[in-house]
Amino acid sequence: MKLIESITAMKEYSSALKKGGSGIALVPTMGALHAGHLSLLARAREVCDVSVMSVFVNPAQFGPTEDFAKYPRDLESDRALAESAGCDCLFAPSAAEMYPDGYCTYVDAGPIGDILCGAARPGHFRGVATVVLKLFNITAPAAAVFGAKDAQQTAVIKRAAADLNLPVRIITAPTLRDADGLAMSSRNTYLTPGERKQAANICKALFEAKSLFEGGECSVERLKNTITSTIIRGGLIEMEYADIVDPVSLRPFPANTESPALIAVACRTTESKTRLIDNVVAG
Amino acid sequence: MKLIESITAMKEYSSALKKGGSGIALVPTMGALHAGHLSLLARAREVCDVSVMSVFVNPAQFGPTEDFAKYPRDLESDRALAESAGCDCLFAPSAAEMYPDGYCTYVDAGPIGDILCGAARPGHFRGVATVVLKLFNITAPAAAVFGAKDAQQTAVIKRAAADLNLPVRIITAPTLRDADGLAMSSRNTYLTPGERKQAANICKALFEAKSLFEGGECSVERLKNTITSTIIRGGLIEMEYADIVDPVSLRPFPANTESPALIAVACRTTESKTRLIDNVVAG
Numbered sequence: 001m002k003l004i005e006s007i008t009a010m011k012e013y014s015s016a017l018k019k020g021g022s023g024i025a026l027v028p029t030m031g032a033l034h035a036g037h038l039s040l041l042a043r044a045r046e047v048c049d050v051s052v053m054s055v056f057v058n059p060a061q062f063g064p065t066e067d068f069a070k071y072p073r074d075l076e077s078d079r080a081l082a083e084s085a086g087c088d089c090l091f092a093p094s095a096a097e098m099y100p101d102g103y104c105t106y107v108d109a110g111p112i113g114d115i116l117c118g119a120a121r122p123g124h125f126r127g128v129a130t131v132v133l134k135l136f137n138i139t140a141p142a143a144a145v146f147g148a149k150d151a152q153q154t155a156v157i158k159r160a161a162a163d164l165n166l167p168v169r170i171i172t173a174p175t176l177r178d179a180d181g182l183a184m185s186s187r188n189t190y191l192t193p194g195e196r197k198q199a200a201n202i203c204k205a206l207f208e209a210k211s212l213f214e215g216g217e218c219s220v221e222r223l224k225n226t227i228t229s230t231i232i233r234g235g236l237i238e239m240e241y242a243d244i245v246d247p248v249s250l251r252p253f254p255a256n257t258e259s260p261a262l263i264a265v266a267c268r269t270t271e272s273k274t275r276l277i278d279n280v281v282a283g
Numbered sequence: 284m285k286l287i288e289s290i291t292a293m294k295e296y297s298s299a300l301k302k303g304g305s306g307i308a309l310v311p312t313m314g315a316l317h318a319g320h321l322s323l324l325a326r327a328r329e330v331c332d333v334s335v336m337s338v339f340v341n342p343a344q345f346g347p348t349e350d351f352a353k354y355p356r357d358l359e360s361d362r363a364l365a366e367s368a369g370c371d372c373l374f375a376p377s378a379a380e381m382y383p384d385g386y387c388t389y390v391d392a393g394p395i396g397d398i399l400c401g402a403a404r405p406g407h408f409r410g411v412a413t414v415v416l417k418l419f420n421i422t423a424p425a426a427a428v429f430g431a432k433d434a435q436q437t438a439v440i441k442r443a444a445a446d447l448n449l450p451v452r453i454i455t456a457p458t459l460r461d462a463d464g465l466a467m468s469s470r471n472t473y474l475t476p477g478e479r480k481q482a483a484n485i486c487k488a489l490f491e492a493k494s495l496f497e498g499g500e501c502s503v504e505r506l507k508n509t510i511t512s513t514i515i516r517g518g519l520i521e522m523e524y525a526d527i528v529d530p531v532s533l534r535p536f537p538a539n540t541e542s543p544a545l546i547a548v549a550c551r552t553t554e555s556k557t558r559l560i561d562n563v564v565a566g
Binding site: 011102112130133160166 | 290294385386387388389390391392393394395409412413416417420421423442443446447448449450532
């Protein structure tokens with residue numbers, strides 16, 4: 001596996017591959033790799049000749065009070081994991097090269113980035129859309145693979161890719177879960193043992209709601225109440241939102257759920273103040 | 284010359300050329316072509332095998348009270364002119380295809396788009412940066428040629444191209460002028476005969492200031508006053524701004540001009556309310 005740490009070298013690598021007729025599938029990550037990331041890489045390897053995984057903790061998508069400084073970073077471990085999963089190239093640029101002095105251009109994703117997680121994290125999806133566009137321009141992929149856990153991220157990127165006429169196929173790969181159902185996330189390492197145990201309720205609540213909806217319950221309010229009561233039971237988790245929305249536009253269904261529906265939640269633990277998100281598609 | 288009016292067809296054309304090893308130089312225009320545009324095309328033909336000129340009156344860069352509706356449009360004339368100038372492909376997409384229902388992604392150029400013309404035209408450079416990025420993604424050019432008359436547009440595009448790591452070389456080509464010095468512009472057709480005569484003062488004022496600066500006058504205030512008094516003499520033109528700024532960052536010099544300096548003006552005629560811009564680089 002090749003490790004590339006400069007933008008120029010990555011552009012050269014990508015350009016040489018393209019000249020040779022190979023297509024690249026990109027897996028953008030912030031590192032702290034887990035089995036979820038490696039499943040995205042496996043998907044990337046299915047769709048293109050060459051897989052590139054980027055590892056970049058993107059300052060532009062963190063708010064001033066968020067966990068940018070403490071976000072887990074371990075390039076040596078990421079490198080070993082990516083290589084063991086058959087990654088062809090790991091791209092790990094520096095923040096100084098990605099956002100040099102005087103940097104001022106951002107991609108505004110519009111209203112789709114201001115709702116759900118965007119409401120609690122102003123500017124987050126602007127940072128996401130910007131760094132993804134930069135990574136696309138640097139690596140020139142034919143396809144890029146994103147995890148379904150970050151449903152709004154994927155919706156924003158799909159919308160931006162269509163709007164900006166990007167020549168990149170956006171692929172969503174399924175959420176990987178621990179044995180008790182908790183969606184894999186680099187932030188799970190923040191959880192206290194008590195929180196970790198309670199966190200299994202998030203997935204449980206989502207699948208309960210999916211099952212109720214598919215069994216005929218279509219009241220948005222009742223479904224949301226069911227989700228919330230299951231998640232907060234146990235006391236170590238507070239809700240940020242539970243919402244039932246159109247899976248593409250992310251527009252909330254006002255009273256009655258239509259099909260298909262994205263059932264999405266964000267919550268925060270009370271001890272370690274960890275923000276956790278998860279979702280299922282129902283109907 | 285090929286005429287392409289759909290995004291899909293343009294992507295196919297560009298993709299086939301790239302596979303064949305040819306590079307594209309793009310000249311983005313809003314049509315109403317004049318000799319200035321054709322000089323950009325000539326430059327494009329020097330730098331790449333294939334020249335593509337886009338003709339698209341971009342709604343996103345016009346303010347609600349601006350001249351979008353009356354902006355001159357004549358595709359048949361543009362087609363003949365482009366073909367006579369050796370253009371390989373004219374790309375003229377529809378607004379409905381460029382900005383379909385639900386469109387919501389924009390490129391925010393940052394502070395460099397909020398000063399000078401951007402101060403009087405809020406959102407203008409956001410619209411410019413967005414459409415240029417879209418045109419780049421559709422035509423995949425190796426180079427793109429912009430006219431020096433639109434100095435801020437070029438500075439914004441260069442900044443955005445660097446920030447977003449676009450694989451496109453941005454080339455500036457000199458302003459073409461009528462015999463009396465008036466910078467060629469599609470909007471000159473709006474001018475009344477009296478305004479047209481007065482408009483020659485704009486260029487005269489700029490070259491006077493350049494000559495004064497290069498002769499040793501470095502007071503920003505005195506240079507601006509000289510420019511303004513020359514332009515408004517005759518009474519059919521009002522100033523929007525006269526400014527002396529760094530040619531790359533567009534930051535104004537506070538008291539004394541440094542070298543090189545971009546001397547830029549925007550003004551408006553009093554009868555036809557035509558907005559005219561021009562600039563020179565001095566030092």
